[in-house]
Each structure stands twice: as structure tokens, then as C-alpha cells.
Amino acid sequence: MRHIEIMDTTLRDGEQTSGVSFSASEKLTIAQLLLTELKVDRIEIASARVSEGEFQAVKKITSWAAQAGFLDRVEVLTFVDGGTSVQWMMDAGAKVMNLLTKGSLNHLQHQLKKTPEQHFAEIQATIELANSKGLLVNVYLEDWSNGMRNSKEYVLRYLDFITQLPVKRVLLPDTLGVLTYWETGEYIKELVARYPNTHFDFHAHNDYDLGTANALEAVRNGIHGLHLTVNGMGERAGNAPLASVIAVLNDYQKDVKTSVCEKSLYSVSKLVETFSGFRIPANKPVVGENVFTQTAGIHADGDKKNNLYFNELMPERFGRERKYALGKTSGKANIENNLAALGIQLSDSDLKKVTQRIIELGDRKEVVTQNDLPYIISDVLDSDAIEERxxxxxxxxxxxxxxxxxxxxxxxxxxxxxxxxxxxxxxxxxxxxxxxxxxxxxxxxxxxxxxxxxxxxxxxxxxxxxxxxxxxxxxxxxxxxxxxxxxxxxxxxxxxxxxxxxx
Structure with missing residues (x-):
């Protein structure tokens, strides 16, 4: 089976989510969990030169990583800036730099206002300096997706150049999240065939909600690594979400494997939600609060009859449990499942009364939980189901x-x-x-x-x-x-x- 490297970039690209800023201690905790609990292959933790706080956070992580044997799996975004980023890396104790370069002629001409020859010469000088300091270098081709669409000749010329330099990985970002999945597959397939000895990573954004589909197509067409974020955090519509992509690969791409531990996806997701303040939508696949909750009574009934409404995404895979929601569409089966979990049995006539009350509450848009049932039973049946001790x-x-x-x-x-x-x-x-x-x-x-x-x-x-x-x-x-x-x-x-x- 082909191993797909997973690089989590929650602490760098994910932190570009509007309103999100992790403290140094939060960054360290997340970094530790990503590498030791989730077991991703690599993490990208920061951008060089951003702030003093960012510098101190990187130092905390690299100090821990060096002691734990993870330093070569901790990466930092750097720039072609005459060696300033290289020195920043040395001071921060980091060893792997992800060098940001231009992957489209449009970006090169209108942002840097340079010729390809000038840009290539500066890139080579930066890589040689980094190597002389003992740093490993990966190279980002910023706006690569638009480059392949609109200036492929430039992209291929650049790749002909960069693949001759001491670069460990070439990182291909869909910077603006514009790719369709058929384009992703076509472009990746072409580059993997043209440069068989080069390690390529794909970095998807989710502007058209195609991040997961594009990641799957990249893998199907030979990509060697993927960049993902916890909860799909990232600028604008975010990045390809870690949990969704891992579940898709495990279920639909049987010839590949990753090192990621599925059972830790939910717990790490909740921790990142707490630290970031970025709330997970209730219907977010795999990690959302509602995704393993059956609401319709017919579905709950079907679960009792040969698991008619189950799919491969079983909650136990992710350390979770199936729930049965209570509301106006619950039906008898949903309510019976919740009563059984509480160890309560009712006669058919009493069950009908309780069901009717739950439907009435649902019509009023009131939230009904499993733990409300004893109170509802007390109210409806005029019983002492709840003892107010x-x-x-x-x-x-x-x-x-x-x-x-x-x-x-x-x-x-x-x-x-x-x-x-x-x-x-x-x-x-x-x-x-x-x-x-x-x-x-x-x-x-x-x-x-x-x-x-x-x-x-x-x-x-x-x-x-x-x-x-x-x-x-x-x-x-x-x-x-x-x-x-x-x-x-x-x-x-x-x-x-x-x-x-x-x-």
C-alpha cells in the first residue's frame, strides 16, 4: 500500500481563520497532540517573521520537538528575502523550511514585478544558503492552480529548474480554492508522470466546497502528500478538513494508507474548537455534533432492523456514539431508544402520551434531550419519576x-x-x-x-x-x-x- 504523508497546517494556515489567534502554550499543546495522538506525519506551525509572539511559540514547539525526536517533522513557512527567514529559522531552532515562491506568471509579474530568471536566481541563492546552515527545504508554488490553468509553460519551466536543486518536497497549493476535481486529477497526473523522482504535496482550499473531493482526486492520481487542517480552518472558506479527508481515504481509496489515528480526530477537533473559539457546525462531517444523531423515527426503527440506515461512517471509529434525537419527527422508536438508555420502560398507552408531548415541544422549537425524559414523564403521567432530592x-x-x-x-x-x-x-x-x-x-x-x-x-x-x-x-x-x-x-x-x- 502507498503511504500518503499528511501534513497538518492548522497552526499556520488554519490560524489565518478570521478572528483566530492561538497563544504560545495553546500552539504547543496542539502541536503535541497532532504528532503524538493524531499521529500526522508533519506539522506546519507558523510563518517566519510574523511577530515576536509567533517566534516564542515556535521556540517552545521546536524545543519540545527536539527532545521528543520530532524536530524534522516540524515545518515553518519562509520567504525569498535575502536570508532573513533563514536566520529567523536558525534563531527559532527550526530545521525544515517551506519556501514560498511564485507558481503562476500572473503572481510573478504583478506582485513581484520580476522576470522568471530573476526569481529563479533568488530562489536558488536562498536554498543554497539554507542548505549550508543545515536546513531542509520544501518549496511552495503559490497560486499553482491558476498557473496550470493560465501559464502552464511557466510552471513546467519552473519545475524543470526546481527539481534539479536540493529540495525535499514540492508543495502544490490551490491557493484560491478554484480547482474542480477533474482539473486536480489531470494536473497532478501530468506532473507525477513528468517528474517521477519528485515528492509532490497537494494543498487544497475549500472556496467551492471541493477541498475533500480535490484531495481524493490528487491521491487517486499519484500525489505523495496532503496538507489538511483540523475542522477545515483556514482563510476565507478554509482548507480541506482533516477528519473528512481521512475518512474518505480510509473508505474509498483502498490502495493507500495514512498514519492518522481516526479515534483521536474528534477529541483533537473539540480541543482546537475550544482554543480557537471557532465553532464546529453541528452538521460538520465526522466531528459535528449532529452527524451521528438519527432524528426521524423511521430511521431509528430501521436501525433495529438489520441496521438499514447505517453506512461505513460508524461513530465508534471516531470514539463517538450514535444518538437518537427527540423532537416532532422522533416517532416511537427514537423515544424507546432513549428510554432504554435510561433504563425506563413504559406501557404502550403511556408511551403514546409521552410521544405526543415531545411532538408538542418540538412544534414550539424547544430542545428536548434524553435527560429531559424523566421530567416529561413526571409531568405527563403525573408520576414521581423524578425525585427532587x-x-x-x-x-x-x-x-x-x-x-x-x-x-x-x-x-x-x-x-x-x-x-x-x-x-x-x-x-x-x-x-x-x-x-x-x-x-x-x-x-x-x-x-x-x-x-x-x-x-x-x-x-x-x-x-x-x-x-x-x-x-x-x-x-x-x-x-x-x-x-x-x-x-x-x-x-x-x-x-x-x-x-x-x-x-
Whole structure:
């Protein structure tokens, strides 16, 4: 099987996502996870000369990589700048430079305003200097895709030149994300045949949502490496997404292999989401929150009958689980699956009543989760399915300028009354601190908050109802609770009380 090198460029190209900037410690953590957990072959971590902060981040990563034996797998974008980038690399402790050069005549003539001869001479001088300092050199052909479309003679002339120099890899970017998949296949096939001893990487952008398709076509036509980013981060519409491309290659390109660990794709994706603040769309393939969730009742029913609605993308491959959403299209099978997970059985008549209530809630666009079911059962069947062992009896929330928010809290646990006072970074944070103190005194731990979402109806006034949906982790199990109130903090407290009773 042919090995396809995967270079992750989340820390360089991905950081060009509007509004995203990783700290030095965040960059180090992501770099470590990419190489040790995801097991990508290489990472591109920065652009030379950008800022002092970028320089310090690169030094942190190269220092760790040198000790861990990964230094030759850490790469930096550099420039044809008379040796300034080479010196920057030496000072930062990096060993592999990805030299940015012009891959189209249009860029060369209108941005650099130079002849091919001038550009080639400067490139050669830079490569020779880098080699003399012990650096390895890969070369980017910026705007290569437009170069192949509109000035192929220049591209081939340049490749005839560069393939005679001590260059480890030639990197072919679709800089503006303009290629169709048939063009990608045609261009790659031509170059691989013309230069059989050259290692080519393909770097896809996603402007037409063709990044994954183009990456697959590049592999089918002989490319040796791919550049990808976690969550498809990158400038404009982003880059080809790592998770999608790996899944496609594993399922549809059986004659190739990569080193990437599928089971780590989701966890690394969530970490990068947290560090970047760049939210993953719920319907993002492989890593989106909804992609392994069946909503239609007919699909849930089919899952029980020879897995009629399963495909090769099984959630277990990625360390995830299949879920069955609750809403107006759920149907009996979806609700039964969720009840079974909670260990609850209902008669057919009771199940019909609960199903009808969930449909009513769905029509009102209310979110219904598995953990809401016991409350719905209690309400609909007038039963004691939920035992309110923990009750938030009273609280005083304070927020003052230049003073930390605080709370005085009074709760009842199995009839015993507890009071506590605490401060926090916000009113809800102070509430959680006070709660944690009470539970720790009783030798118990709270569930860990993993996600916090607030929804207000579009066009709502300042007194509109606010829905707070909180995701928790308790003993490795995910809980989702929600609260509804005109006050956001109070709605969060209501969601928290539900969590306390569930655990």
C-alpha cells in the first residue's frame, strides 16, 4: 500500500481563520497532540517573521520537538528575502523550511514585478544558503492552480529548474480554492508522470466546497502528500478538513494508507474548537455534533432492523456514539431508544402520551434531550419519576463594578439544609463555586461542565425567555440539561438543579 504523508497546517494556515489567534502554550499543546495522538506525519506551525509572539511559540514547539525526536517533522513557512527567514529559522531552532515562491506568471509579474530568471536566481541563492546552515527545504508554488490553468509553460519551466536543486518536497497549493476535481486529477497526473523522482504535496482550499473531493482526486492520481487542517480552518472558506479527508481515504481509496489515528480526530477537533473559539457546525462531517444523531423515527426503527440506515461512517471509529434525537419527527422508536438508555420502560398507552408531548415541544422549537425524559414523564403521567432530592431554596447574586461577583446560596439535600458563600468570575461561576464547596464537604463531586449554550428567540425583547442548555460529564457519561427563564443566570441555575438530581 502507498503511504500518503499528511501534513497538518492548522497552526499556520488554519490560524489565518478570521478572528483566530492561538497563544504560545495553546500552539504547543496542539502541536503535541497532532504528532503524538493524531499521529500526522508533519506539522506546519507558523510563518517566519510574523511577530515576536509567533517566534516564542515556535521556540517552545521546536524545543519540545527536539527532545521528543520530532524536530524534522516540524515545518515553518519562509520567504525569498535575502536570508532573513533563514536566520529567523536558525534563531527559532527550526530545521525544515517551506519556501514560498511564485507558481503562476500572473503572481510573478504583478506582485513581484520580476522576470522568471530573476526569481529563479533568488530562489536558488536562498536554498543554497539554507542548505549550508543545515536546513531542509520544501518549496511552495503559490497560486499553482491558476498557473496550470493560465501559464502552464511557466510552471513546467519552473519545475524543470526546481527539481534539479536540493529540495525535499514540492508543495502544490490551490491557493484560491478554484480547482474542480477533474482539473486536480489531470494536473497532478501530468506532473507525477513528468517528474517521477519528485515528492509532490497537494494543498487544497475549500472556496467551492471541493477541498475533500480535490484531495481524493490528487491521491487517486499519484500525489505523495496532503496538507489538511483540523475542522477545515483556514482563510476565507478554509482548507480541506482533516477528519473528512481521512475518512474518505480510509473508505474509498483502498490502495493507500495514512498514519492518522481516526479515534483521536474528534477529541483533537473539540480541543482546537475550544482554543480557537471557532465553532464546529453541528452538521460538520465526522466531528459535528449532529452527524451521528438519527432524528426521524423511521430511521431509528430501521436501525433495529438489520441496521438499514447505517453506512461505513460508524461513530465508534471516531470514539463517538450514535444518538437518537427527540423532537416532532422522533416517532416511537427514537423515544424507546432513549428510554432504554435510561433504563425506563413504559406501557404502550403511556408511551403514546409521552410521544405526543415531545411532538408538542418540538412544534414550539424547544430542545428536548434524553435527560429531559424523566421530567416529561413526571409531568405527563403525573408520576414521581423524578425525585427532587436536591432543591435550590434561595440565593442572593451580586454584581458590582470593580468587585468580584458573589453568591450566598441555600440548598436542601435530602431534607438537610446547607448554606455557603463564594465569589467567582461571574454570577454563575460564583454559584458553581458555592455549590462545589457544599458537595465537597459531603465528599461528593459535581459533574464537570463541558459546554454552555444560550438561546434567545430571534427578535425577542429584553424580557424574552432565555433557554440555557448545559452539557456535563459525570463519570464518563454525558448529561444535557436545560433551564428556561427571563434571566440568563437563573435559567442556568435551573439547568444545574436538574443535573444535581440526575447524578
Amino acid at each position: 436536591v432543591q435550590v431554596l434561595n440565593y442572593v447574586l451580586t454584581h458590582s463594578k470593580d468587585l468580584r461577583p458573589s453568591v450566598t446560596l441555600k440548598i436542601s439535600v435530602d431534607g438537610e439544609i446547607f448554606e455557603e458563600h463564594a465569589q467567582g468570575d461571574g454570577q454563575y461561576d460564583a454559584f458553581m463555586h458555592a455549590l462545589a464547596i457544599i458537595f465537597e464537604k459531603n465528599g461528593q463531586k459535581l459533574a464537570q461542565l463541558t459546554d454552555y449554550a444560550v438561546r434567545i428567540p430571534p427578535g425577542g425583547e429584553s424580557d424574552a425567555l432565555c433557554e440555557t442548555i448545559i452539557t456535563w460529564n459525570h463519570g464518563g457519561k454525558e448529561l444535557i440539561t436545560r433551564g428556561l427563564d427571563c434571566d440568563q443566570t437563573v435559567s442556568a441555575i435551573k439547568a444545574t438543579q436538574k443535573m444535581l438530581n440526575l447524578i
